[in-house]
Amino acid sequence: MTNFALLISPAARGAYFADTHAVARQEASGVAGVDLGEIETIGGMDFLFASCGEARLADLMRLSFAQGIFRVDGPNWQPIEASAGFLLHPDFVSGEKYRGKTNEMLTQLLVNIALQEADTGNDALRVIDPMCGRGTSLFWAMRYGLSATGIEQDPSALNEVRRGLKKWTKLHRQKHKLSDGWVQKSNKKGIGKYLDFQAEGQSVRIVTGDTVQARDLLGKRPFDLLVTDIPYGVQHMGGADGARSPLAVIQKAAAGWAACLAPGGVMAIAYNCNIPKRDEMFAAFDGLGLEVLERNVAHRMSESIVRDVLVLRKPT
Ligand SMILES: C[S@@+](CC[C@H](N)C(=O)[O-])C[C@H]1O[C@@H](n2cnc3c(N)ncnc32)[C@H](O)[C@@H]1O
Incomplete structure (x- = not known):
């Protein structure tokens, strides 16, 4: 030592x-x-x-x-020269600035905690962010050499992410492939429309849709890590119904999120523990057979926001 x-x-x-x-x-x-x-x-x-x-x-x-x-x-x-060995230029994670973006360090912490606690036995780990915004967690996953899929209800996210990717791939001469399509029949609301980005031997997919429909939007192949930063009930709206607290959406989505995980898979969910309270958040996942892991990283961001991370593991 x-x-x-x-x-x-x-x-x-x-x-x-x-x-x-x-x-x-x-x-x-x-x-x-x-x-x-x-x-x-x-x-x-x-x-x-x-x-x-x-x-x-x-x-x-x-x-x-x-x-x-x-x-x-x-x-x-x-x-000493010690490299983290990340792939892709950091601009893919940090370059874009937009309202509602999750702090890049916090996002990396979520990936780290989920990686530390996961035990799926799989070599090529897959990440899901079921409320992915413009994909901070997904591009972090790619920097770690992991493939990732995100679900975002805002249909403008796909074009904004595409615009950002075109800029950063050109600037950093990053070899890549961009493509799009539908996970289900095309429709006017754009539900099920996806954007795929392939680079560094990994892929990132962002699908437009409601996270409550995660099972239909994602297919059957399980994920090893679920990493997400849910709305804080302050800056952004909680869900499609415009509710301030995201709790109702989480309650409806929890079973689908749990079903997406492989045995030994881990969820690391960042939330404002003022809205919803910690026990309400725990209760939303109660009865789904998940083990609660105590990783207390609560930190006060402002008068109304104390961010914490709920860490849950699916038994092997
Ligand atoms: C805190 S933001 C996440 C930001 C993201 N980590 C990033 O850096 O871009 C929460 C996201 O959840 C999305 N969201 C809220 N309700 C949703 C739902 N029912 N289905 C899918 N996405 C939802 C919001 O549109 C918002 O983009």
Whole structure:
């Protein structure tokens, strides 16, 4: 075991605010084979200390808050070349700015927690985001070398994502294939229309539709990870009926989401635990045979939003 100091990106405060240290520790605690130490602020920089073998460094660099890593030997600190090994340019995740976009670090944390907890035994993992917006989680998945599918009710998402992809593939000379089609009979509302993006040996698909219909929109092949950031009941509407709280949609969608998961698959769902409350959120998934995993990453974003993540696993 070697001692390392992981530099916490100052940008993490923009995602986790005053709770940055607690969230960072909680996220890092899921990396197997690592003994975590304290977080210390030295010279205005925050470091998380850890002991592990060199083979764990890529996993540490994949943590959402990680900016860099030092080998620590008493007072001698050596910055080291440790790559997270991500595919695609980061602009595919961070380049587009739009109303309602989920913070990229938080999205990466969801992917990490789901990966840490999943145990499906599959080699090529598949990700679903059943409320995917413009696809922050889907492009993160592709950066991790995973294929991903998203469902979004707003029909304008497909064209906006297509526009963004054309820009970033051109700018970064990214080899790719874009195509579209229907998962069901074409219709005026665009329900079931999809956009496919293939690059780096992976694929991202965004399907227009209501997440309550997830089973019909996704086909039968199960997913290993379900990663999503549901509406906060504040900035955006909860569902097609215009309700402020997203709870009604989640209650209707929960069984379909659970059915999409392979045994050992994990859901990591970010939500504002003011709307709906934590126990209401738990209750929506009650009786579906899912195991609740305690990964407390609650962080206050504003007076009305305390974001937390519900982590559930389908038994193997
Ligand atoms: C917090 S946003 C997710 C943003 C996304 N992670 C991103 O970065 O682009 C929640 C999304 O859920 C979508 N949504 C709400 N109700 C839905 C439903 N019933 N079916 C599908 N999508 C829904 C909203 O349109 C919104 O885009």
